[in-house]
Amino acid sequence: MVDSLKRILLGRPLKTREHQHVQIGIFRGMAVMTPDALSSVAYATDQMEIVLALIIGAGAASQYVTNVLGYSMLGTFIIAVLAFLLYLAYRNIIRHYPKGGGAYAIGLNDLGRFWGLSAASTLIVGYTLTVAVSIAAAIDAIGPVVPFIGHHKLWFNILLTLIIMVINLRGTGESATVFVPFTYAFIASIFLIGIAAVVNALMHPEQVHLPTLSGMAAVKGMTLFLFLKMFASGCSALTGVEAVSNSVPVFREPSVKRAQRLLLLLVLTLSTMFIIVSGVAMMHGLTYNPEVPLINQEAMTLFGTHGFGYVITVLISVSTMCILAIAANTAFTGCPALWSSMARDGFMPRWILHKGGRLVYSNGILFLTFISLLLTIAFDAKVSRLIPLYAVSVFYTFTVSQLGMVVRLFRERGKNWIGAAAGSIFGLIMTATACLIFGITRFRDGAWLVIVCVPLMVFAFNKIKNHYECVRAELKYDFSEPFTLEEPGLTIVPIASVNKASVAALKYAASHFENVIAVHVVTGDTEEAMQEATRKIEADWERLNSGIRLVVIHSQYRSVARRLQRFVEFELERYKPENVTIVIPHFLTAKWWHALLHNKTATYLIAWLVFNKHVKVITVPYQLHR
Structure with a gap:
């Protein structure tokens, strides 16, 4: 039953040699790894204009x-x-660390353990929040159109998260196929706005x-700090x-070349789209409106709200909503991959490395879903409460990554390293x-939580690493010791x-x-009952004629396990x-509920023996059929 349902939801299991089925190229890579970055175009200019709204007075001249x-x-x-x-920094990171890891890898290898683990911690926070924020934003976008969804936002957040989880569990290739139309539809929508703006x-x-x-220069109230605050808000366009x-x-293959080309294509596409959205808003004097995002304002200004133009406006709004929803897919691809890199280095549990039947890091995908749902429920799926946690971790x-590249460039001093170092220092x-x-x-708005969580996560990762090192040291066999058989011991049944x-x-x-004894514990409400039970077990034992010694013990406190x-x-x-x-x-037992009808003496005894006495424990199962 479970296997059949799993096959229906996730598809047939793939063999290891079929790994090419889950690997992707640049075209589908845009759908899997860039929605998070591309979707930020939908709100980055808005974030900048929120700051600028402080100096734009009501009724100001156009x-x-x-x-x-x-x-x-x-x-x-x-x-x-x-x-x-x-792009220049991450292109070099991709070349030097082809197994993945990003800022974590360069931080760990070029700056030290703290830098690498702190980068990994903030990346994990960012990825987790990407899922929660993106899906919450998508539900918020569709809520006014479909009132039923608007009235049950939390439940639909959970449902959409689970749907995207299942799509990713089916494999990278299939998730890319599903999300390709939505990704390219959004890109086309922004370029359509740009073309329409030029024609207009x-x-x-x-x-x-x-x-x-x-x-x-004559704008009143524009200070350096305000500009920097606006700049920092706009940098949300770089998330992902x-x-x-x-x-x-x-x-x-060649995976490094394909990753570098996709990164370049992403940066060029993202920058162009961001310039289009900000440029059209500036040319038409469109300011921040909490009810109507700038992209919607631009579409209505350029295409109108009637006839065929309104159809285009609606399509642009729908494509924006879709890209916000599938932005979570970037986290479902990137976070399990990051965790796998950390697990190989010993900083995450080894079960994170497990690839499921569809050759994806299924345990990592399930774990990310669990954490994201906890955040969504804790913050009641409110984007405004989640965003402050998001930005600090990303930057x-x-x-x-920039600091790591500066250190690497100064250490290696290869060809044209001075120019590259200057660019990395500026970045x-x-x-x-x-x-x-x-x-x-944003410290009081929630950024403090990231500042508190990161050191705790770094501490946890170090404890995991120390545990694996201790296990490895204790299990390491000393080959100088001769291999000798142990003396016959005692076996108790x-x-x-x-x-x-x-x-x-x-x-x-x-x-x-060799040396086997059977042990039976007699309990009873009276001495007579215990004597009768003893006579019965001894009579049965004699009839069995096993040749094994039986030890009968009376329990005055009626506790078999003790x-x-x-x-x-x-x-x-x-x-x-x-x-x-x-x-x-x-x-x-034949049915699961039958187990509830029996005591757990064997289970308690096994747990006590394993965790307290360190003796060898063997269970011999016997299957009941009715």
Whole structure:
């Protein structure tokens, strides 16, 4: 039943040699790894204009508004330059770390363990929030159109998260196929807005307003700190850029070249789209409106709200909603890949490395879903409460990657390293500035949580690493010791009665071990009842004629498990733990609810033996059929 349902939802299991079916090229890579970055275009300019709204007064002249928005255009161009610098940094990271890892890998290898683990921690926070924020934003976008969804936002957030999880569990290739139309539809929508804006400017130049240097200089209230705050808010357009460097093995060979080309294509596409959105808003004096995003405003301004133009406006709005929803897919690709890199280094549990039947990191996908749902429920799926946690984590990873490249360039000093180092230093200053401003201005809004969580996560990762190192050291065999067989020890078989399960355990013990004894604990409400039980077990034992010695113990406190424990402790005074074996009969019920009808003496005994006495424990199962 379970296997059939799993096959229906996830598809047939793939063999290891079929790995090419889950690897992707550049075309489908855009659908898997870039939605997070591309979707940020839908709100990055809005985030900048929220800051600029502080100096745009009600009823301000259109030319004054345009001059103010000129600063958002200036910030957009600087962010586009920063995007190119990030491309240069992550292109080198991809070349040096073809197994993935991104900022974590370069931080760990070029800066030290703390930098690598702190970058990984912030990346994990960012990826987790990507799922929660993206899906919450998509549900918010469709809520006003479909009131039923608007009234049950939390439940639909959970449902959409689970749907995207299932799509990713089917494999990278299939998730890419599903998301390709939505990704390219959004890209086409933004370029359509850009083309329409150019045509409109040529046909109706009187409707277009451009800022002037003198006009921008005359803007009152624009300070350096305000501009930097606006710049930091606009840098949200760069979220998700690092996902490509985290998932290099997902690409078909040559994976490094394909990842680098996709990264370049992403940066060029992202920068162009961001410039289009900011430029059209500036030319038409469109300001921040909490009810209507800028992209919707631009579509309505250029295509109208009637007839065929309205159809285009609606399609652009739908494509925006879809890209916001599937932005979560970037996290489902990048985060499990990052965790797998950390698990290979010993900083994450080994089960994260497991690939499921569809050759994806299924355990990582399930774990990411679990954490994201916890966040969604804790913050009631409210985007405004999740965003502050998001920004600081993203820009810290950018800062670590830029700092790592600066250190690597100064250490290697290869060809043209001075120019490359200068670019990385400029990028380092920009990303560190954005991170610092976000940390200060959004500290009370929730950024403090990231600052608190990251050191705790770094501590946890180090503890995991230390555990694996201790296990490896303790399990390492000393080949200088001669291989000798242990002396025959004692084998104990606890039995409740002479039945098929206990006899099966006795036969196993007698055929594999020399010194075997059976132990039976007698309980009863009276001495007479206990004597009668003793006579019965001894009579049954004599009829069995097994040749194995039976030890009958009376429990005055009516506790079978406690009496067996005392017997084992007594024997351990004569034998070393490694020379004592407990063979426990265990019957398996035909139906799950049948197990609720039986006591758990065997389970309690096994747990006590394994965790307290370190003796060898063997269970011999006997399957019941009715």
